[in-house]
Amino acid sequence: MANLRVQLPGLDMKNPVIPASGTFGFGYEFAKFYDINCLGSMMLKGTTLEPRYGNPLPRIAEGPSGMLNAIGLQNPGVDAVMSEELEKLRPLYTDKVIANIGGSAIDDYVETARRISAHDMVGALELNISCPNVHAGGIQFGTNPEMAGEVTRAVKAVSQKPVYVKLSPNVTDIVAMAKAVEEAGADGITMINTLIGMRFDIKTGKPIIANKTGGYSGPAIFPVALRMVYQVSQAVSIPVIGMGGIASGKDAIEMMIAGASAVAVGCQNLIDPYACPKIIEEMNEILDDMGINDIHEIIGLSHQW
C-alpha cells in the first residue's frame, strides 16, 4: 500500500484527505457515521469573531451535478467555537484541525485569528477571503490582490499557526491572487471556493435562495478547480490544497496530478457521509494499481507536459 502521509505547514497528515469547511460542521456530527480519526485533518466550519445566524432560508438550491448554498457564515462565534465546539470534537479526533476564519473587516479576521490560533487542537488557519454569501463579507478581499495581501499580512502578524488562504474562483486572474497572498506571507493556499450561481423558481420567477445568489459547488465545478490548481501550483512555491467537486478517489488523484499537495472534499460529504473514508480507500486501490509507492510521486505530475 502506497505511503499517503503528507506534511504541510502545521499539518502532519496520515493521508491527504481533508473534509472542506462548511460541509463537515465541527467534525463531531460525522463521528456517529465513522471513526473520524481516519482523516488527514479537517477544516472547521467558518468562524467569525461574533456569533452569526447567517442568511434567511432557503439557503440551498440544486444544480446539475452540484448544489448552491448561501449559509452566510452561521457560527456561534470564535469563543464558543473554542470553548464548546472544539471540546465536543476533542475526544473524537486526535490530529490537528484547520480553523476556517471568516469576517467582514480586517480587524475581525485578525482578532479571530489571534484567539483561535492559540488553541492546542488547531494546526493551521484557513483564511476565508472568498465567501460569496456574506454582503461586505470577505468577497472583496477575495477579488482584489492588494486587499488579499493586506488581510493575509495582518493575520500572519498575529497567528501562532501557519496560515492558508482560501481563494475564490470568481476572478479574472487567479494566479495574481495566489502570488499576492504568497508574497504577503501565506504558508499555503486552499482552492477553489465556490462559483457564484443562481437558480429560479419558474412559477414565481423568484430566486430559489433567499440570498438570491449562492455558492455553486460539487462535481460540476471540478474541471474549473483542476485548471486553477494547475495554474496556481506552478506559479507559487507554497503548497496548494485542492478542492472543488472531488467525489471519488480518482478525482482526488487527478487533483493532485494537477498540482495539489493535499485535497479537501466538500459537497460529497453531504451526499454521502462516508465520502472521505471511501475516497481514502479508493486512492489506495488506484495507487496500488498504478504501482505507485508514495503519493508524492503524483503531486504535480502534469507539470512535466
Add this chain to the structure above:
Amino acid sequence: MANLRVQLPGLDMKNPVIPASGTFGFGYEFAKFYDINCLGSMMLKGTTLEPRYGNPLPRIAEGPSGMLNAIGLQNPGVDAVMSEELEKLRPLYTDKVIANIGGSAIDDYVETARRISAHDMVGALELNISCPNVHAGGIQFGTNPEMAGEVTRAVKAVSQKPVYVKLSPNVTDIVAMAKAVEEAGADGITMINTLIGMRFDIKTGKPIIANKTGGYSGPAIFPVALRMVYQVSQAVSIPVIGMGGIASGKDAIEMMIAGASAVAVGCQNLIDPYACPKIIEEMNEILDDMGINDIHEIIGLSHQW
C-alpha cells in the same frame, strides 16, 4: 399557444431559440435531422479573416454534466464562409443568421466584420471577444473592459448590421464588461461563453486536451450563466441573449426569467441533434401550463424580487 416571437436588433425571430456558435457548424449539417427553418435564428461557427485549422487533437474532453473543448476557431476564413458555407445554407434556411466573428487583433475583427456584415443572409454579428482556446486569440479583449470597448467601437464603425458582443464568464466583474461594450455601442450582449477548465489522464498525468485548457460548457455551467445574465440584464439597457448549459425548455424559460430576451442552445445540440426543436416544443407546453400568452411576460420576471 403562447406567442414566442421576439424582435431583437437585426433579428425578427419566430421564437427565441438560437443554436449557439460552434455547436451547429454552419447550420446545414442539421438539415439532415430536421427542417431548420423552425429555428428563431442561428449563430454560425466562429469565423476569422484567414482560414484556420485550429488546435491539435484531442480537442474534446468530458466533465460532470458538461464537456471541455479547444477547437481553436477552425474555419475556412470569412471569404469561403460567405461564398461556400452560406451558399450551402441558403436553400435550407430563410431567416437571418448571426455571424460569429473571431480574431486575434482588432484589424482582423474589423475587416471580417466589414465583409460578412454585408452578406444578405446575415442579420447581426456576434463579436466573440472571449474565445478561451486561441492563444492571443481574443480572450484578452474579453477580460479587459477598455479593450472590449475598443474592439466593439471599431467593429460598430464598419458593420452594416447590429453587433452583439459575446462575454466571457472568466472575469471578476461581468457587469463592468457588459457596461463597457454597451457604452461602446454594442446593440446586444450574448453570454456566457465557456468557463476555462482542464482534465487529466491519471495514468500519464497528461492534460487530456492537446491545448491543455479547454472551454467548459453544458448543464454544469447553467447556474453560473443564470447568475451572470441576472446581473447583466439589470445593469444594461441592451438585450441579452442568454446561454450556458440550456438543455430543456424549462432551462430556456428559467434563463429568460433571469433576464434573457432570447436563448442560445449550445452543447445540447451535440448530445441530441434534435435539441432545439424539442426545446421550442417544451417551451410552448410549459408556457401553456403557466397560462402565459406571450413570452415577453417572463423576460426578466425575476427582477421584481
Add this chain to the structure above:
Amino acid sequence: MKNYQGMMTIVSKRELVKDVFEMVLEGKAARFIQAPGQFINIKINDSLQPYLRRPMSICDYDDNHITMIFKVVGEGTKILSQKNIGDQLDCLTGLGNGFQDFQAKKAIVIGGGLGVPPMYKLAKTLKEQGVEVQAVLGFNSKDDVFYQEEFMDICPTFLATMDGSAGVQGTVLDAIQAHQLVFDKYYACGPEKMLDACVMAYPENGYLSFEARMGCGFGACMGCSCKVKTKPYKRICVEGPVLMSSEVIIGG
C-alpha cells in the same frame, strides 16, 4: 453495517391519489429509526442526477420496514415514483429528533396534506402509550384525501378541506373548533402556514414538525437552521424537525 445508512428495497408501491405515492421499503437500515417524526434521506439515483438526497417523512416503520408517502413535485420525486418493486435505494435513516414526548391524557394529531403521513405512526405510538388520540387531517379538496380509513382504524378522525368538498370547510383549526375538540397536547405536521397558525392558536403544549430545503440532512451544512426562542438557532435536520410550540418564532 454502516450507522444510519443502508440499501433498502422497494417492496410495495401504490398511488393513493393523483401524484401521491405510498412506498414500502425493506432493509436493516430501518432499525436506526427511534421515534415517529424522524425522517429518511434518500439518494434517488446512483448517478449525479438528481445531485442531492431527498428527505422524506416516515409514515410507519418497524425494525425492517419503512413506509413513506410522497407527492411528485419535481424531478427527484418523479424519478422516485418511477422506481419499481425490487429496486434498491441508498437511504440514511433515523434522522432528526422526531416526537419523543408522549405524556398526555388526551392528544390531538394534526396533519395537513403531505404532513399527514408522520402523524400516522405517531397516532399509533400515542395509543400504545395509553394516550387518548384524535386525528384532524386537512387537505385542499376531497380528491386529495388519503389515509382517512387508516387513521379511523386507530382513533376518531376528523377531516377539513379548503373547498369544503369533504369534512369541515376550512383549515384544520376550523375543524378543531367545529368539532369542539378538547386536548391537553397536540402534535402537528404540514405546510408552514398551517404550523404558524397552530402556534398562534395554541402557543403551549404543542409539538410541530417543520420542513426545510436541506443540503445533507444530518447537521453538517447548516442549510436548514431556523431561529427559535430557546437557542440562537436549531437545525431542522438534527434539533428538529420537531419543535415545541413555545419555542417557535413565526417566520423564523
Add this chain to the structure above:
Amino acid sequence: MKNYQGMMTIVSKRELVKDVFEMVLEGKAARFIQAPGQFINIKINDSLQPYLRRPMSICDYDDNHITMIFKVVGEGTKILSQKNIGDQLDCLTGLGNGFQDFQAKKAIVIGGGLGVPPMYKLAKTLKEQGVEVQAVLGFNSKDDVFYQEEFMDICPTFLATMDGSAGVQGTVLDAIQAHQLVFDKYYACGPEKMLDACVMAYPENGYLSFEARMGCGFGACMGCSCKVKTKPYKRICVEGPVLMSSEVIIGG
C-alpha cells in the same frame, strides 16, 4: 421516425474475451446504415452521466440489427457493459462515410484490436461483391483474440500477436510479410500507430478507418478534424472515419 436517430433494444450480449463485449441492438434506426465502416453514437444513459455520447464501430448490420463490439475502458463503456437484454439505447446511426470502394481483385482487410470489428462486415461485403478477400487480425496476445472463427468462415484469416502467443509474432504488417500476402487494395482499422505503419508500408490503394475523441459525431463541433493532403482538414465523423492512404498525413 427521426432521421439517423432511434431507440434500439439490446437483444444479445456476450463477453468475447475479458472486458470485450459483443452486443446486438435491434431497431429501425439500423436502416440508416449504408456502408460498412460507418459508426453509431450512443447515449449510454438518459441521465447527465456520462454526458457525451459514445461512438461505436459497427461489426455487422442489417435493416433492423446492429452488432457492435466494445471494450470496457472507462465509465461509459463500463455502464454500457452492465446494460441488460431488453434495455434500450438512444442511438444515432449511419454516421461517417464508411468503406465505399469495393473495386478490387484481391483485397486484404487489416484489423488491430478493437479495430477488428468493422472489418467483419466489410469482409462479407467485399466477398459479396466478388472480391477475393483475406483477413489479417492483430492482437496483443492469444488471450485477446476474438472473432477469428467468424472471419475464417468468410475468408483466409491470419493472426498476429505482439507476444507471439498466437499466429505470427509482431504486428499485422509482420504477418502480411510472413505469409507473403498479395493484394491490390487494403482496408485497415486499428490503433493510430498501426494505421500510420500501414500508410508508410503501403502508401497507395489503401483505406484506413481512424478514431478520434468526438463531441457530436455528426459534423457540428469540429472536435475531430484532422489534417489531410487532399483538403485543409477532414472531420473524422463526417468525411471520415475512412481516409485514403494517399491523403493521410502521419500524425495529422
